[in-house]
Amino acid sequence: MNKLEISWTSLWKILLMIVFGVALYLLRDVLIILALALVISSALDAPISFLERKKIPRILGTILIFLTGAAVLTLLLYAIVPAAIMEFKNLSDILSKYQLKLPAVQVFNSLDFIKNIGVYLGNFANTLLSGGISFIGVISAIFGSAVFLTAVFVLSFYLSASKYGVEKFLRAVLPSAQEEYVMKIYFRARRKIGLWLQGQLILSLIIGLAVFFGLLILGVKYSLILGILAGILEMVPYVGPVLVGIISFLLVISQSLTLGFSVAALFVIIQQVENHLLVPLVMRYTTGLHPVVVVISLLAGAQLFGFAGIILAVPAAVVIQEIIEDWAIQKKSVKE
Structure with missing residues (x-):
């Protein structure tokens, strides 16, 4: 019978891995x-670099981009809110009654983020109706806290304002042995x-x-x-537009059978135009991720981290895809 021996070095490695895992949690x-912050600063690098090439100092360009984004969002918020408050309230009441129990959308009902959408809309509308309407307040409510939002904003701003800010940060925290590989990915x-x-x-x-x-x-x-809901859910391939179509159909079918089928026909036409014209034109040079992978990533992100997880889902999936493709290339080169 072989005697199992575990060295102190192995035990220390296991202990360090456990401590590292607990620290991450x-x-x-x-x-x-x-x-x-890394995703936001990476996404804003292109327009900020464009302004820099136009002889606008990077710090000034970063301020302009951030202020423009905040101004546009604030303008949209205050332009939409007066007309949308009552619609939010009424629609949330209807959605709470339906509870999204149709078989076609049963999978979404298992997610805390999705199954309580009627409650979220109702609470959001009540907040707006109470008079507490502010850009920071609304965005903070979406992400969870003002501290969270402020930290993301400040960190993404500093990473964007510094030329090669993200690259410098990654090189500073990465081990030298893995630095070039990670930067390539x-x-x-x-x-x-x-x-x-x-x-x-x-597309949205x-x-x-x-x-x-x-x-x-x-x-x-x-x-x-x-x-608005259709634009937001457009980030979920295929399923998002269908879900909005089902909700729209349910809202009107009790009023008029003709109107119900007209709404269904509208969404079929929009879906066909999107699939056969818009997606090939707009998205052909993007991530290359299969729609199923995108859907699974978004569901996993929403379940794990809520709204922040939805934002991070596709970037995380892209990074994983790049690592897998790189491994496949290395494996093929070794065989040859």
Whole structure:
């Protein structure tokens, strides 16, 4: 019978791994803040670098980009809120009654982030109706706290303002042995993430406007909120638009059978135009991720980290894809 021997070195390694894992768990909020800041600063690097090439100092360009983004979001918020408050409230009441129990969307009902969407909308509307409307307040409510939001904003600003800020940060914290490999993965992933973000924003804007104006022409209530919801859920390939279509159909089918089928036809047309025209034109040079991988990543991100997890899901999937592809290339070269 062989005697199992474990050296003290192995025991220390196991202990260090356990301590490291516990530390990561305890610092998970800090790591999420850091990851969000890295994603935001990487996404903003292209427009800031463009301004820098136009002889605008990088720090000034960063301030302009951040102020412009905040101004646009604030303007949209205050332009939409007056018309959207009551729609949020009424729609949340209806969604709470349905509870999204249709078999087609049962998988979403298992997620805390999704199954309570009616409650979230109701609470959000009540907050707005109480008079506590502010840009920081609304965004903070989405992410969980003002401290969280402030930390992400400040860290992403400093990383963006410093030329090669993200690269310098990564090189500072990485072991020298893995530095070049990680940087190679980062540069490839950053390019894909930037392209994906640009394409996704374009698709979300087009689909959101198409749903809003289409439902408005048909005379459907809550067309504004459903258009916003369609734009947001557009980041979930295939499933997001279908989910909005089902919600829209449920809202109108009790009023008029003809209107219900008209809404269904509208979403079928939008879906076909998106799949056969918009997606090939807009997204052909993006991440290369399979839609199933994107859906699984978004579901996992939402379940693990809520709204922040949704934002980080695709970037994380892109990085993992790059690592797997790199391993496959190395394995192939070794065989040859």
